[in-house]
Amino acid sequence: RVLVLDFGSQYAQLIARRVREQHVYCEIVRHDITAERIRELAPKGIILSGGPSSVYEPDAPKCDPGIFDLDIPILGICYGMQLMCDRFGGKVRNASAREYGHAHIKINDAKDLLSGLPDETDVWMSHGDQVEQISGLFRPLASTRTCPVAAMRHVEHKQYGIQFHPEVTHTPLGSQILRNFVITICGCEGTWKLGDFARETIARIREEVGDARVICGLSGGVDSSVVAALLYRAIGDQLSCILVDNGLLRKDEEGAVISEFSSHFKTDLHVVSAKERFLNKLAGVSDPQEKRRIIGYEFIECFKEEATKIKDAKFLAQGTLYPDVIESGAAQDGPAAVIKLHHNVGGLPKELGFDLVEPLRDLFKDEVRKLGIELGLPEDIVWRHPFPGPGLAVRCLGEVTEEKLAVLREADAIVVNEIKSANLYRSTSQCFAVLLPVQSVGVMGDARTYDNAVCVRCVDTDDFMTATWSDLPYEVLARISTRIINEVKGVNRVCYDISTKPPATIEWE
Numbered sequence: 001r002v003l004v005l006d007f008g009s010q011y012a013q014l015i016a017r018r019v020r021e022q023h024v025y026c027e028i029v030r031h032d033i034t035a036e037r038i039r040e041l042a043p044k045g046i047i048l049s050g051g052p053s054s055v056y057e058p059d060a061p062k063c064d065p066g067i068f069d070l071d072i073p074i075l076g077i078c079y080g081m082q083l084m085c086d087r088f089g090g091k092v093r094n095a096s097a098r099e100y101g102h103a104h105i106k107i108n109d110a111k112d113l114l115s116g117l118p119d120e121t122d123v124w125m126s127h128g129d130q131v132e133q134i135s136g137l138f139r140p141l142a143s144t145r146t147c148p149v150a151a152m153r154h155v156e157h158k159q160y161g162i163q164f165h166p167e168v169t170h171t172p173l174g175s176q177i178l179r180n181f182v183i184t185i186c187g188c189e190g191t192w193k194l195g196d197f198a199r200e201t202i203a204r205i206r207e208e209v210g211d212a213r214v215i216c217g218l219s220g221g222v223d224s225s226v227v228a229a230l231l232y233r234a235i236g237d238q239l240s241c242i243l244v245d246n247g248l249l250r251k252d253e254e255g256a257v258i259s260e261f262s263s264h265f266k267t268d269l270h271v272v273s274a275k276e277r278f279l280n281k282l283a284g285v286s287d288p289q290e291k292r293r294i295i296g297y298e299f300i301e302c303f304k305e306e307a308t309k310i311k312d313a314k315f316l317a318q319g320t321l322y323p324d325v326i327e328s329g330a331a332q333d334g335p336a337a338v339i340k341l342h343h344n345v346g347g348l349p350k351e352l353g354f355d356l357v358e359p360l361r362d363l364f365k366d367e368v369r370k371l372g373i374e375l376g377l378p379e380d381i382v383w384r385h386p387f388p389g390p391g392l393a394v395r396c397l398g399e400v401t402e403e404k405l406a407v408l409r410e411a412d413a414i415v416v417n418e419i420k421s422a423n424l425y426r427s428t429s430q431c432f433a434v435l436l437p438v439q440s441v442g443v444m445g446d447a448r449t450y451d452n453a454v455c456v457r458c459v460d461t462d463d464f465m466t467a468t469w470s471d472l473p474y475e476v477l478a479r480i481s482t483r484i485i486n487e488v489k490g491v492n493r494v495c496y497d498i499s500t501k502p503p504a505t506i507e508w509e
């Protein structure tokens with residue numbers, strides 16, 4: 001395996017993923033991991049990620065200098081390169097010409113790390129600092145117009161630095177560079193598969209958990225289903241799952257999750273029917289943040305109450321993915337800038353007193369999906385669109401009532417059903433209906449109506465941080481609109497949301 005030491009890069013997960021695409025297992029670890037621990041883990045290579053800091057600042061994150069003496073190949077990317085340079089007596093300065101975006105490099109040494117690359121190629125730069133001068137221990141391999149050392153290598157050891165980002169798609173030959181590093185330089189075989197990840201993770205869970213009981217919150221979504229499947233394979237009936245029905249689920253969802261669960265796992269399932277409880281707390285509340293806060297709080301209370309009924313439970317399994325880790329407050333003790341406080345009600349607080357099992361921490365959504373298939377989960381679960389923790393409450397604008405939820409559920413089921421019938425479910429990332437707190441005049445038969453409007457939202461995205469609205473065929477939009485207006489009582493108007501994220505978000509609240 002290869003380790004990525006994370007210095008707070010927004011791209012650390014992308015580096016890991018690109019290495020895994022070379023069929024080499026890659027894990028992300030904190031930048032301050034000790035050399036001793038790395039020796040125990042015995043990786044074949046180490047990658048030092050980029051990061052937002054400047055190496056010359058007093059509190060800049062550094063790594064254990066002992067790692068440079070481990071005789072393990074090292075590749076420093078951007079900040080990682082500057083760190084190597086700083087460590088070995090070179091000079092890093094704030095660049096007079098900052099480089100963000102495309103740059104053109106000239107390669108003067110197209111061997112090992114840069115082997116197979118042409119003399120000149122495009123790369124993606126994103127840095128304010130750069131290496132001004134390298135010590136005699138390194139020699140330059142490439143440069144750009146403004147950056148004299150865009151790549152370097154140690155004269156004796158297999159230690160390399162690159163100022164640009166090989167992990168982003170804007171560096172077209174980036175995969176070749178990473179491949180050169182992990183396969184040629186580190187000597188990895190390149191035979192790793194997600195199936196190996198499943199096997200290794202299952203073995204690791206068994207070892208970690210022993211004969212204790214593990215609780216897993218189930219939502220029916222891809223992540224929690226894959227976690228449950230991994231745990232079930234690892235520890236069988238030592239697993240207890242909890243499904244909280246907050247009354248904010250979609251049409252027939254609770255039943256579908258329970259029947260799918262029972263057909264795949266023969267283990268303990270606790271269903272907490274808390275519909276009334278949630279709706280009572282939400283009565284009269286229309287502020288979106290307050291709605292989210294109430295739902296988050298009640299979810300934790302319900303979960304806690306049910307968990308105390310499960311004897312000998314010591315662990316809590318969660319489907320946290322790497323992007324959740326980096327976007328959420330959990331990253332606050334690390335060096336990464338917090339981009340957004342994630343509102344994931346699945347993220348239970350530490351005070352619950354369980355040890356966490358988070359087997360998907362290093363994976364991306366699409367890798368989780370592949371893993372789900374590997375574990376034998378049906379396509380229907382594996383390709384399910386994400387559904388937010390606060391459920392339909394954030395799509396039922398203003399105050400949430402049972403009547404409004406009933407209208408929304410019907411409209412939403414039609415949207416999803418029509419998208420599936422048109423074979424568009426896999427190519428879109430998320431599709432749903434939003435019930436607007438707006439009434440408008442219509443005419444049905446010969447009578448005047450004064451009913452609600454529903455907005456259809458359908459988006460395409462890879463990472464859910466940015467999104468575009470899906471360019472759905474007019475016939476599909478027409479069918480959705482006709483069906484909602486004809487079949488859902490209380491709705492006489494349908495709109496289609498054509499806002500991108502940013503500046504809009506995917507959900508309306």
Ligand code: XMP
Pocket residue numbers: 342343344345346386387388389390430464501504505506507508
């Ligand atoms: P936004 O609306 O922030 O949504 O553009 C981005 C993605 O996150 C989902 N989402 C949530 N997921 N708990 C979740 O687990 C939440 O509170 C939550 N809010 C939004 C949203 O559906 C989209 O996929």
